[in-house]
Amino acid sequence: MGSIARSALLRQAASVPKLPAATYAIARPSALRQSIANTVRASAFHTTSRRNLLPPLPQHVDGTVNDPAPVLETSPAHGSYHWTFDRLVSAGLVPLTLAPFAAGSLNPTMDAVLCGIILIHSHTGFQNIIIDYVPTWRVPRARKAIMWGLNVATVIVGLALYEFETTDVGVTEAIKRVWTA
Structure with missing residues (x-):
């Protein structure tokens, strides 16, 4: 459960294979740079801002704040015929x-x-x-x-x-x- 709460950068860094520090410093400095570059690139991809695909619909307010909410006429048969027909x-x-x-x-x-x-x-x-x-x-x-x-x-x-x-x-x-x- 703790892995879900970590950021994408920490998850990527945690997935890097564990090698001794001397190996990174002496034998493979290019592997370390590549691993860090991949981690930063992946975390940048996962943390992009969210964009809406569709613009919001036009909004307007009918009446004022103090007007009561409209209450429609109720009928006990409203919709029941459709529901019964669908079930049949x-x-x-x-x-x-x-x-x-x-x-x-x-x-x-x-x-x-x-x-x-x-x-x-x-x-x-x-x-x-x-x-x-x-x-x-x-x-x-x-x-x-x-x-x-x-x-x-x-x-x-x-x-x-x-x-x-x-x-x-x-x-x-x-x-x-x-x-x-």
């Missing part, structure tokens, strides 16, 4: 994923339903991530662009899955072939 889709994926392989039947209808549920599950999952990590109050245009990007990506993936299901072997057959390869 997630729970429905388990039997739909196992059924084609357990039953031994590769039905194209079951494959299409599986692809649709996977697509819905992925879309709602990414949508929840965007809602949580890209707040509307902070970056409204970026949030809207990201949501549109998600919608476009979902449509493209849906079309690709449809094409794969209708013109190729399908998802479950492809998984079966990869598994047995």
Whole structure:
């Protein structure tokens, strides 16, 4: 634990092989200079200042210090329908994923339903991530662009899955072939 608290320079100096002092002074003064130069170079690299990759967002204050914080209207149903839908889709994926392989039947209808549920599950999952990590109050245009990007990506993936299901072997057959390869 003590090694974590030491500075980079001390860690580098501690890693230099221990040789007798006479060896450094008489036999290998160039090795000593090289070791010190490497230590200083490494410690300089590890102690550089930290730079922000992105500039801070524009900041502004609405109202004054004495204004009360806004309290939004509450509703017991707010968000519960989305949460329930997400849980139902997630729970429905388990039997739909196992059924084609357990039953031994590769039905194209079951494959299409599986692809649709996977697509819905992925879309709602990414949508929840965007809602949580890209707040509307902070970056409204970026949030809207990201949501549109998600919608476009979902449509493209849906079309690709449809094409794969209708013109190729399908998802479950492809998984079966990869598994047995």
